[in-house]
Amino acid sequence: MKYSKIKTGCIDGFKVENILVEIDVNSRSTQQTFKIVGMPSTSVLESEKRVTSAIRNTGFTIPNGSIVANLSPTSMRKDGSHFDLPIAVSLLEASGQIKELSEDYYIFGELGLNGEVRPVSGISLFLMYIKERNQQAKFIIPRGNQGESKFVEKNEVIVIDSLKDIENISLGILDDYSPKYEDIVQPSYNLDFREIKGQIFAKRGIEIAASGFHNVLMRGSPGSGKTMIAKRVPTILPDMTREEIIESTMIYSVAGYMNTIIDKRPFRSPHHTASTASIIGGGAVPKPGEISLAHNGVLFMDEFPEYRTDVIESLRQPLEDGEVTVTRAKSVANFPARFMLIASQNPCPCGYYGDKEIECTCSLNQILNYNRKISGPILDRIDIRIDTPRVKIDELMSKEDGESSEKIKERVSKASQIQIKRQNKLNGKLSNKELKKFAVLSEKAEDFLKQAAINLKLTARSVNRVVRISRTIADTFDSKNVEISHVSEALNYRGRKII
Template sequence: MSLAILHSRALCGMDAPLVTVEVHIANGLPGLTLVGLPDTEVKEARDRVRAAIQNSHFEFPARRITVNLAPADLPKESGRFDLPIALGILLASGQLRASGLDDLEFAGELSLSGQLRPIRGALAMCAAGAATGRTFVLPAENAAEAALVREVTALPVRSLTEVCAHLTGQQLLLPYGGQALVQAPAYPDLAEVKGQVQARRALEVAAAGDHSLLMSGPPGTGKSMLASRLPGILPAMSDAEALSSAAVHSINGGFRLEHWGRRPFRAPHHSASAPALVGGGGIPRPGEISLAHEGVLFLDELPEFERRVLEALREPLESGQVCVSRAARSAEFPARFQLVAAMNPCPCGYLGHPGGKCRCTPDQVARYRGKLSGPLLDRIDLMIEVPALSDAELQGGTPGEASAPVAARVARARQRQMARQGKTNARLGVAETEALCQPDSAGQALLKQAIARLGLSARAYHRILRVARSAADLAGSDTLGTPHIAEAIQYRRQLSGM
């Protein structure tokens, strides 16, 4: 036949819409024409497909070949359409005869020798097409990734000739049968952090309720160590959370099977731009906040980030997602991350240090801290100071509590939250906070005094209630008492001098 129709999928944000690859061969001047909004990578498939077909011992037809990637208004990018285009040419030219193509979806980039290279977004592709019941023919390097979607059957292939042999029945491909799940992830242990009892407690409360945290202190006090150990005390990821996180990394081309079930920990440099942090590009790609989805985003040297970059975090912190809009297209990415930030108290870093090393003027300190806007600080639940360790704590201090018992307490607190409201305390809405986080009479009186003295906003008021609820959950208490409210207020107080 002169017309062949196959199925593949494009990438559009987190979606993988179906693409129908139509190949028609007719008489006329020899040439290969691609239509259907292909980008440069797809247009270059002409040369890759020609060489791959010839090096796989087939004939490239010296006729007029038209390839349509439908729907026509959906932009197509990457080399993922090489395989279905090559198969369509072979089918339309009569060199290959196959049936049951409606039950298959193809994706893969061809090398000039006819070998298949891995593609981005195989996991997102399989997740989007799971409901169709089709079998996915994918490069062998993507098979383990695709197998994480349990409803999907994936056929791993290494070359164009293997696919052709399967379609003609000469040598059938076997579904991927490897074990997709790997061993439990290993995280840095909290026991390695000496001293810092208050900071460790704040980290535990933040982990219990999924709260954002800001640490301030001189260099070398353990802020980065504490932040890097937060993923190790968070509850284990559910299958849905792991799949959602892995899908984002798959779209970006950074998914590794050994990272399955591991909480992401992203720590971008302070020179990162707004598109790098939030996402962007002509074809929108996820940024650091989406790559930290279901994990931790650590911003070290917070005031050194550009102010407009930090302001871009305000909406994702509230909504848990980000919409990247460009002139040609837009895409939504999940961004349910836990923000942990660290900063020095002044430009030199030694304000308040026992050694009296600081030489910054009050004006320099004010300008340094003024880089952080009030609306951004208002969205941070816990603010703590991490002081310098004494000689006794540094040299002879007893080891801190390990991550395992802390993680067990956090897991119990999270279980209470899931049973009570089905979400973490940090994700409670205003009405839910009013209903589930009401303190007793003594706690209400204390909270009223705090509002008057600290000039708290309505957002800060509700965040205090949510943090107090997390402290109560760690204690196994159904009632919000004065100790829980007092602890939450202590974390909510502005850092000294801010």
């Protein structure tokens, strides 16, 4: 046989396209050549060198004549080092060195010059996507990616270490090639709300925010515990659902985190000097950014006004849609980006505006400019604003522990479940239209809110935010309707007016 084909895939943003690797060997040609066609990127072109060495160094031979590897469909640009293995296997089949593999197999892997099969990015995305379209699909993947195969049946996955293993697999000897998952351990956070002294108001605000997956802005002097609180938020969020685990794992896989199962809510805290591309995603071959790595978890932006204005503004679309569109010259990619934004900031450049003990040294203009950096449309998507005054020294030194994360998480999970049952999403992610439908205020609560809106000069937008938080507060009490007490508590989380 001089022709063979092997199935594989190619990642296009957050989707997978099926790719067929075809090999043709023309042994009548007197020239020894090896050509890869079908719109390969430079990195795929390099495959030829790795495939050739790997084949020789594992005791196989490169057939004489001219070899053409075609990656079909040719209309799509191919990128990634995972084409090495399917090309090599196809070549071994075409030259009759191994028995033909079943057509059910999809093959992925990078080759070392010694024939070693090395892990590649995107495996969990490949597997989930292909399985959804083809129930019969089976996979041959690098052992270094085995953890990512956790979500398909074990007997549908073969993990290999070397190109040499393909010989056994073609003969149906599969015993040593099942995936194992035991070795994958996620670091625990090792943090607990128990460690936070005082800050009763802030903690309650954070609990409400976590219950409805609302975005939060914490404002307070340096040392008031903002960073400390933010880092503990993942410890009170409900456990991830299976769907969430799969989705987050696929995002990390595409971003190049190999063999990583994301089964704990992510916490990402990009530095304020980070570029827009690293935050929202980008690159010649679009990769997910921090906001997608934070999907289903927390995106913590410490010292929020210090971020570049274009970075802050780029959060608008994802905050609105729960996904981000990354546009490149040749492609558009959509990555999921439904995260809980926790932003923190000092009240002014020196940090002490409003502090009870330390005097603020900023001018009025400095204070105003600092707070203007965050535009209305962004602030509009931040439902909960919390002021965090510094905790008094007596309180800090107190031996008494606060409430544990476990306890708080129990309540948060309960309140979240009520929302999912009622409307299939959390209150923080409801559109204004959906909010109207699901946040029913009692007549008295409605009157109360109207009066509050007049007295406090609330804008229409901030009324909407109050309704949204009231809905979540009502859910923390398992109350069907939103009552006066819920609205009244919600009014506390509008943040103190600056000046």
